[in-house]
Amino acid sequence: MKSLQKHQLERVGKSLTGFCIAVVILVVGSLVVMVAQRGLSAFAVDGVDLWGFLSGVTWNPHQPDASGAPTVGALPMIFGSFAVTLLSCLFVIPFALGSAIYTVEVNPKFGNTVFRPALELLVGIPSVVFGLVGLTIVVPWIRGWSGGTGYGILAGSLVLAVMVLPTVTSLIIDALNAVPAAYRMSSSALGGTRWQNTWHIVLKAATPGILTAIILGMARAFGEALAVQMVIGNAATIPDSLVSPAATLTSVLTTSMGNEAMGTVYNDVLWSLALILLLMSLVFILIVHIIGNRSEVKHG
């Protein structure tokens, strides 16, 4: 076969890569549309009140309330999801930041040969294993001192923290490594101590990257289902303490999705929960982009 002309080759390349893009966009787009369609049909078709859904505290889709509408207050799950996400991040941030600083600024040799491989190992562990460990170690431990069942937001947050830690730490390490060595050199030349250089120069320069790492960690925590479901207790109520059973959007989805027929009210409101998850991850991604753009505008 005669070899392709240069301009033809150009066109082939363009259409091939363009096709790949189109497929990906189509998949993402139809996914969003489908979840939105299903999730919104609870409000449009089944007559669920949106405000009641977002603020109601009773979750009992099989049991119509006094007016005949299904009792689908999702606030306990929304609260649960945010609570485990924020709490796990509180646990993660100091350890991730500290170990990343140690890896990059204090002892890169140990950090790169021992610590990073260990982190990567942690990433590879399936979430069900984290859930199992949580179930056999964390829950009994909490039960031991709290007196309750041990299931709850605290258990969920601890398990999530361990799961999210490697992602956040790796991303922070990358962010610190991306700070030009010249910054460290010149701040040492100005007589700054290692601590001053790290705190005022390196961390400051890496702030957008560190924030991105934390947000991505939060997104992962928000969306994690299995491990959380195993240790949170799955009671769709707003818990009165960190150590009493609760539920998250994801845990309700995984426990109920298989049991309800497509098209029922119950099934539709589950899709609404999924829609909330999707919207939240959109928000997280948006925040990451805003952070990136803002630092670019500021420092070029």
Add this chain to the structure above:
Amino acid sequence: MMQITERDTRGAAVEAEMREPVLATHDVGVRYDETKVALSGVNLEFAAGEVTSLIGPSGCGKSTFLRCLNLMNREIPHCHIDGEIVYDGHNINTPDENLYELRQSIGMVFQIPNPFRKSIRDNITFAPRCHGIKDKKRLDEIVETSLVKAALWDEVKDKLDKSAYALSGGQRQRLCIARTLAMNPKVVLMDEPCSALDPIATFSIEDTIGQIAGEGISVIIVTHNIEQAARISDKTAYFLLGEVVEWGDTDAVFSDPKDKRTQDYLTGRFG
């Protein structure tokens, strides 16, 4: 060219003779991994208010020598500094020398302008803050005087809180100089400060160097640009293969080099 150097040097040279050097090296050498010798037997003296150029071909050890003077080589693993570096009457090349205090007195400007990712003001206040100055008014004074000394004040006085990266290359380098001056150093080391800059920016830096020297600071500059050395410096040291071949008043070195190798380099026969 020669006229400018003569005018600049005469006064300074006379003064320098009367003055003790601020910084002197005795038999300074540098080894990597204990065996690889990068520099040996350097004996130089630097007086206040004097600009000294370190010239020589690439890899001759001039930057390595410069990095000895504020012990920056200590930041490099497996790098060992030999000999005595006498600053302020005592040898600083000792294990218990306080690097943080030393580097307040001996500042350094690097080849690539590398302001921190901070505002112009914060770039300058970083060092004074590190060394314990917290008073806002005092810091504002430092910002102004340092920028004035670095000949940058008029260009940036209205945008002190803007990012340092909003500045041009030459302005960034002058900001780095101002950042160093904020500590009131006695000596400023410059490692090819103009090599990443265009001719106009280079000219402004050279102007700034003259002003700093006028303030009584000893400026030691590594440069690849022989004309620059002739233009701005009172003394010149020629490095070759890790040794100082010739050292003396700039006009003497340039007009009447004692060593054949210096002559070859200056006339462009190699390097």
